[in-house]
Amino acid sequence: MEDVSERESDLPSSIIEKLTRIASESKETISLSIGEPDFAMPRALVKELKKIIRQNKKNKLNQYTSGQGIPALREAIAKKLKEENKVKVNADEVLVTSGSQQALFAGFLATLDPGEEVILSNPGYLGYIPAIELVSGVPSYVPLKEEDDFALNPDLIKKAVTKKSRVILLNSPSNPTGTVLKKNILEEIADIAVDKDLYIFSDEAYEKLVYDGSKHVSPASLNGMKDYVLTFQTFSKSYALCGFRLGYAAGPKKIIDAMQTSTHYMSLCAPHVSQLLGLKALSLPKKYVETMRKEYERRRNFLVPRLNELGLHTPMPKGAFYAFSNITPTKMKSLQFCNKLLKEAHVAVVPGTEFGSAGDGYIRLSYATDYKQIVRAMNRLESFLKKR
Ligand SMILES: Cc1ncc(COP(=O)(O)O)c(C=O)c1O
Numbered sequence: 001m002e003d004v005s006e007r008e009s010d011l012p013s014s015i016i017e018k019l020t021r022i023a024s025e026s027k028e029t030i031s032l033s034i035g036e037p038d039f040a041m042p043r044a045l046v047k048e049l050k051k052i053i054r055q056n057k058k059n060k061l062n063q064y065t066s067g068q069g070i071p072a073l074r075e076a077i078a079k080k081l082k083e084e085n086k087v088k089v090n091a092d093e094v095l096v097t098s099g100s101q102q103a104l105f106a107g108f109l110a111t112l113d114p115g116e117e118v119i120l121s122n123p124g125y126l127g128y129i130p131a132i133e134l135v136s137g138v139p140s141y142v143p144l145k146e147e148d149d150f151a152l153n154p155d156l157i158k159k160a161v162t163k164k165s166r167v168i169l170l171n172s173p174s175n176p177t178g179t180v181l182k183k184n185i186l187e188e189i190a191d192i193a194v195d196k197d198l199y200i201f202s203d204e205a206y207e208k209l210v211y212d213g214s215k216h217v218s219p220a221s222l223n224g225m226k227d228y229v230l231t232f233q234t235f236s237k238s239y240a241l242c243g244f245r246l247g248y249a250a251g252p253k254k255i256i257d258a259m260q261t262s263t264h265y266m267s268l269c270a271p272h273v274s275q276l277l278g279l280k281a282l283s284l285p286k287k288y289v290e291t292m293r294k295e296y297e298r299r300r301n302f303l304v305p306r307l308n309e310l311g312l313h314t315p316m317p318k319g320a321f322y323a324f325s326n327i328t329p330t331k332m333k334s335l336q337f338c339n340k341l342l343k344e345a346h347v348a349v350v351p352g353t354e355f356g357s358a359g360d361g362y363i364r365l366s367y368a369t370d371y372k373q374i375v376r377a378m379n380r381l382e383s384f385l386k387k388r
Contacts, residue, residue: 037240069096086221100234100247110258112137120169123355150177154188173206176364178317206320244274299367345380
């Protein structure tokens with residue numbers, strides 16, 4: 001008898017996880033592989049967490065919450081979306097989830113019948129394709145080009161639309177390229193969605209991490225788009241709260257309700273303690289996120305010019321905390337480059353192929369790592385490249 005289902009055996013094993021494990025087991029290794037803030041939890045949230053636990057009886061911490069999420073948190077999220085993103089939703093159009101990854105999964109479950117298609121960029125965040133395929137959906141790829149700074153081309157999206165298309169998936173600021181989509185591009189994509197009657201899934205995990213005065217625009221805020229867009233956001237990146245597993249989706253009520261039915265059977269509700277903490281996070285003064293954002297920007301301003309100096313062409317990312325570097329001058333394949341760099345120079349970076357076939361010839365470097373470590377890693381990379 002087969003031990004594991006075919007569906008499960010077909011899932012890719014994560015190279016990032018393997019690299020992160022190797023990096024954590026070796027003191028010598030500097031990891032630029034992980035997509036997780038290196039900052040400690042903001043102090044105000046540590047204090048709040050202690051208070052939440054002290055008052056655990058009153059808070060009924062050991063109990064489930066409503067499947068859609070605590071009403072006060074959904075109200076606060078709706079307010080945040082209105083004030084910060086110009087997205088007008090009611091609290092009953094918000095679903096609180098165990099991280100935005102769960103929200104995306106539930107979103108695909110709610111919108112895709114088997115064989116229906118999601119149009120998405122190649123390269124793109126590695127969590128999308130397994131989630132689409134697990135619900136028997138089909139990814140339809142739109143290639144990104146380095147010379148366009150890895151921005152999505154609306155003409156290529158238009159060409160990718162078929163009778164089976166249901167969703168256009170956007171991720172701005174983007175993992176792995178750091179690209180921020182401009183308003184005019186988003187408007188063109190919005191027109192396609194309306195014209196072809198498609199949903200837009202807008203993954204805004206890195207919405208608060210934008211640089212050089214770039215603006216993050218939520219597609220749901222564009223004229224007439226409210227009924228077409230599901231917005232996905234998270235507490236993981238903005239507030240360095242990855243481990244609390246708290247995210248949410250907001251959008252058309254019928255989809256949110258359908259998503260809640262499936263999250264009910266996955267996890268019943270998002271962790272109670274995290275929801276109470278999230279409520280506090282949304283009330284924090286802007287300086288908490290701004291301090292982290294500024295530090296990411298300082299690291300980016302060192303890292304990206306240095307990569308270019310070393311001959312690895314890297315467009316200046318306008319958001320998130322990743323640089324996507326062209327390694328073709330080394331004549332190595334992405335995975336081979338990463339394995340050699342890890343073995344010889346003890347620096348962990350991620351092969352571009354982890355993010356799709358169009359990532360071959362690239363590596364992703366995360367600057368969610370201490371500044372001095374990034375400096376050291378670049379010195380090691382320089383010696384490594386000199387030996388080629
Ligand atoms: C683009 C993007 N979307 C979604 C997620 C999932 O984040 P979480 O489930 O922690 O909210 C990640 C995590 O790295 C990501 O990079």
